[in-house]
Amino acid sequence: HVRTSAQIRRSGGGSGGGASVLVTGAAGFVGFHVSLALRKRGDGVVGLDNFNSYYDPSLKRARRDLLAKSGVFVVDGDVNDARLLAKLFDVVAFTHVMHFAAQAGVRYAIENPASYVHSNVAGLVTLLEACKSADPQPAIVWASSSSVYGLNDKVPFSESDKTDRPASLYAATKKAGEAITHSYNHIYGLSITGLRFFTVYGPWGRPDMAYFSFTRNILQGKPITVYRGKDKRDLARDFTYIDDIVKGCVASLDTAGRSTGSGGKKRGAAPYRIFNLGNTSPVTVPELVGILERHLKVKAKKNVVEMPGNGDVPFTHANVSRARAQLGYKPATDLDAGLKRFVKWYLSYYGYNRKTGM
Numbered sequence: 134h135v136r137t138s139a140q141i142r143r144s145g146g147g148s149g150g151g152a153s154v155l156v157t158g159a160a161g162f163v164g165f166h167v168s169l170a171l172r173k174r175g176d177g178v179v180g181l182d183n184f185n186s187y188y189d190p191s192l193k194r195a196r197r198d199l200l201a202k203s204g205v206f207v208v209d210g211d212v213n214d215a216r217l218l219a220k221l222f223d224v225v226a227f228t229h230v231m232h233f234a235a236q237a238g239v240r241y242a243i244e245n246p247a248s249y250v251h252s253n254v255a256g257l258v259t260l261l262e263a264c265k266s267a268d269p270q271p272a273i274v275w276a277s278s279s280s281v282y283g284l285n286d287k288v289p290f291s292e293s294d295k296t297d298r299p300a301s302l303y304a305a306t307k308k309a310g311e312a313i314t315h316s317y318n319h320i321y322g323l324s325i326t327g328l329r330f331f332t333v334y335g336p337w338g339r340p341d342m343a344y345f346s347f348t349r350n351i352l353q354g355k356p357i358t359v360y361r362g363k364d365k366r367d368l369a370r371d372f373t374y375i376d377d378i379v380k381g382c383v384a385s386l387d388t389a390g391r392s393t394g395s396g397g398k399k400r401g402a403a404p405y406r407i408f409n410l411g412n413t414s415p416v417t418v419p420e421l422v423g424i425l426e427r428h429l430k431v432k433a434k435k436n437v438v439e440m441p442g443n444g445d446v447p448f449t450h451a452n453v454s455r456a457r458a459q460l461g462y463k464p465a466t467d468l469d470a471g472l473k474r475f476v477k478w479y480l481s482y483y484g485y486n487r488k489t490g491m
């Protein structure tokens with residue numbers, strides 16, 4: 134315990150004057166990249182992740198090992214563990230919490246609805262309680278999702294659009310998260326920034342996402358299932374490259390302002406912000422497959438089937454003018470360039486040999 138505390142203190146310290154950040158979900162795709170970026174510029178970063186087996190935990194451990202090399206210690210624990218959180222805030226005076234830990238994915242909610250409530254609702258409240266009681270109170274930046282727009286058909290999606298028709302339990306828990314964080318901002322003066330990410334992809338990505346599993350199947354000569362809308366229209370997503378998302382996250386942290394606490398006349402003065410972080414140019418799933426085929430130099434075996442109605446929405450499309458104005462956010466990588474980098478990483482990480490197919 135003593136050794137762990139020393140590691141946490143060292144990891145959270147940073148190199149003088151920078152932010153001191155607790156990153157939840159640090160062994161996950163986005164948390165990993167954001168932790169590296171913060172560490173690189175000298176911020177103190179402590180990670181927290183429960184290394185659950187929603188997808189291959191060995192990928193999470195590989196990310197953790199890389200983080201360790203750059204001086205970021207990732208604590209193995211759950212955001213629902215109030216005692217652990219209290220201990221972390223006791224050891225390090227975090228200025229910010231970047232909250233990425235969540236049960237992600239829309240389809241898995243059919244199988245395991247409780248995991249969404251556990252991580253995305255109860256876990257969020259446990260974390261906010263810890264932030265409320267911490268001294269100093271950190272500013273919070275957390276991952277909401279484009280899925281809150283649900284069946285909204287007014288495109289592109291703007292932050293002021295209605296979010297009253299979630300299409301999945303995942304979306305419903307993210308919408309709940311926006312409401313929950315708002316209440317903590319109002320009552321306890323916590324500075325809150327919610328980021329609605331649009332389909333994030335890139336190196337070290339998530340194996341459960343289509344671009345990743347398509348890549349695996351195409352290379353192994355296995356068929357891929359491509360969903361199409363009931364009206365025979367192709368699904369489209371506003372795929373956003375991880376480096377653009379990281380820039381948006383870091384800019385959010387830098388502009389987050391302070392938590393003001395619940396006492397005195399400053400009550401309620403802490404900012405509550407919501408931003409879309411997307412790419413602004415949706416691509417259809419068949420187009421995505423075409424780009425992958427080109428970069429992999431292998432033809433896909435496609436099974437096109439009607440979307441089974443298990444939580445997916447037909448399309449997403451971000452309007453990012455608010456993030457551009459307030460965060461200086463400007464997506465810079467298109468899908469073709471981003472997938473090229475993803476494929477390069479995939480081939481090197483999994484050691485795929487085109488000749489042997491292994």
Ligand code: NAD
Nearest residue numbers: 158160161162163183185211212234235276278330332333
């Ligand atoms: P991810 O699954 O790779 O990362 C989440 C990490 O959190 C995982 O490593 C997991 O082990 C950890 N975790 C889950 N529940 C936990 C708990 N209760 N306690 C501690 N750790 C826990 O997912 P990601 O793609 O990196 O997503 C990060 C965040 O962004 C999530 O909140 C997700 O909902 C949101 N988001 C992602 C996308 C995307 O396209 N990747 C889009 C919209 C929103």
